[in-house]
Amino acid sequence: MKDSRFSTTKIGLAVAAPVFAALFSILISSIAVIATKKSPIDAFSAMLEYGFRAGSLMEIVNTATPYYIAAIAIAVTFRAGLFNIGVEGQLRLGALFSCYIGAMFVLPPVLHVLVVFIIAMTFGGLWAAIAAYLKVKRGVNEVISTIMLNSLAGGLSAYLLSKHFALIEEGSNNLQTKQLPASAQVPDLMPILRRFGVEDQPGGGVYGMFFVAVALGFVFWFVVNRTRFGFELRASGSNPIAARVSGVNSKKMTFIALVISGAIAGLAGLPEVLGQTHSYNLGFRVGIGFSAIAVALLGRNSAGGMAFSALLFGFLEVSARSLELIDIAPETYVIMQGSILLSAVVAYEVVRRFKLTLQSKELAKVASQVTTTGVTK
Numbered sequence: 001m002k003d004s005r006f007s008t009t010k011i012g013l014a015v016a017a018p019v020f021a022a023l024f025s026i027l028i029s030s031i032a033v034i035a036t037k038k039s040p041i042d043a044f045s046a047m048l049e050y051g052f053r054a055g056s057l058m059e060i061v062n063t064a065t066p067y068y069i070a071a072i073a074i075a076v077t078f079r080a081g082l083f084n085i086g087v088e089g090q091l092r093l094g095a096l097f098s099c100y101i102g103a104m105f106v107l108p109p110v111l112h113v114l115v116v117f118i119i120a121m122t123f124g125g126l127w128a129a130i131a132a133y134l135k136v137k138r139g140v141n142e143v144i145s146t147i148m149l150n151s152l153a154g155g156l157s158a159y160l161l162s163k164h165f166a167l168i169e170e171g172s173n174n175l176q177t178k179q180l181p182a183s184a185q186v187p188d189l190m191p192i193l194r195r196f197g198v199e200d201q202p203g204g205g206v207y208g209m210f211f212v213a214v215a216l217g218f219v220f221w222f223v224v225n226r227t228r229f230g231f232e233l234r235a236s237g238s239n240p241i242a243a244r245v246s247g248v249n250s251k252k253m254t255f256i257a258l259v260i261s262g263a264i265a266g267l268a269g270l271p272e273v274l275g276q277t278h279s280y281n282l283g284f285r286v287g288i289g290f291s292a293i294a295v296a297l298l299g300r301n302s303a304g305g306m307a308f309s310a311l312l313f314g315f316l317e318v319s320a321r322s323l324e325l326i327d328i329a330p331e332t333y334v335i336m337q338g339s340i341l342l343s344a345v346v347a348y349e350v351v352r353r354f355k356l357t358l359q360s361k362e363l364a365k366v367a368s369q370v371t372t373t374g375v376t377k
Contacts (some may be wrong), residue, residue: 236250
């Protein structure tokens with residue numbers, strides 16, 4: 001009976017955290033809307049109506065896909081007790097070099113896409129390896145080094161694009177690499193969606209890399225939770241000293257975790273360039289890596305949690321465009337994102353401490369019963 005009550009309490013606590021986060025974010029967002037002398041009900045209604053249109057839902061998935069891939073990259077380092085803030089720079093360089101090199105040749109379709117993936121992962125991993133080397137050999141905090149490398153990656157990519165990689169077109173101010181051949185492009189999922197009765201939308205269909213993101217999620221879950229490498233990764237992150245005593249090379253795990261994170265980050269820049277623009281240009285989407293940090297934190301570094309979090313952030317970003325129609329700044333969704341993240345972090349921490357208190361009380365009861373039994377005997 002006690003076990004049943006304890007299990008019910010744990011389930012209640014697990015539900016309480018996200019519910020509190022949702023209610024708190026709605027409250028803060030409502031206050032922000034009221035400050036503009038508008039109705040929060042009108043704002044949320046407009047977002048819900050716009051966000052659940054067929055075209056909007058496809059765009060939400062397209063927005064969430066790179067967020068999810070980048071969040072997985074960040075979660076790898078979180079599990080190892082590290083913090084890779086350099087995902088933004090790693091995915092940018094991965095996208096730039098994969099577009100530039102990938103456009104130089106033509107291969108069979110599937111093989112060409114795989115080569116583009118390898119190029120992106122290689123340059124993302126190499127850029128992360130700089131921070132990994134500084135961490136392992138020089139003791140430089142990875143937060144500091146990856147922040148600096150983000151700035152360097154932004155400058156380097158701009159220089160390479162403008163001076164060496166750009167294909168200059170007469171009458172155009174948009175610098176871009178040569179277009180990837182058809183063999184390197186990933187088709188959208190409209191042929192599959194049409195079979196389910198979904199009509200074509202003006203903005204196009206769901207990026208084909210959606211399946212890559214789903215596959216990465218499964219691989220991440222399996223490796224972290226079902227393999228020896230995942231155990232060593234988690235052990236080195238939770239207790240480096242105990243991990244070293246048990247034979248885990250924590251420095252090696254640190255280096256590997258950062259490089260793997262960078263390699264996965266390299267893929268996060270590909271959904272748009274392989275599915276829509278087919279080249280790297282000045283309009284390349286920025287901020288994916290930084291938003292992915294919030295996605296990973298909100299998703300508690302779990303494959304399923306980050307998927308939900310990425311879709312939530314995609315929904316807020318896309319549906320917020322409807323706010324302009326009722327004269328509300330669309331940037332209000334940034335307040336929503338921030339309040340969701342803040343409230344979720346606080347709620348999960350409160351729940352974690354409450355669980356520890358309950359566990360301590362249960363252990364105290366058990367110890368008391370054992371002591372009483374021993375005295376009686």
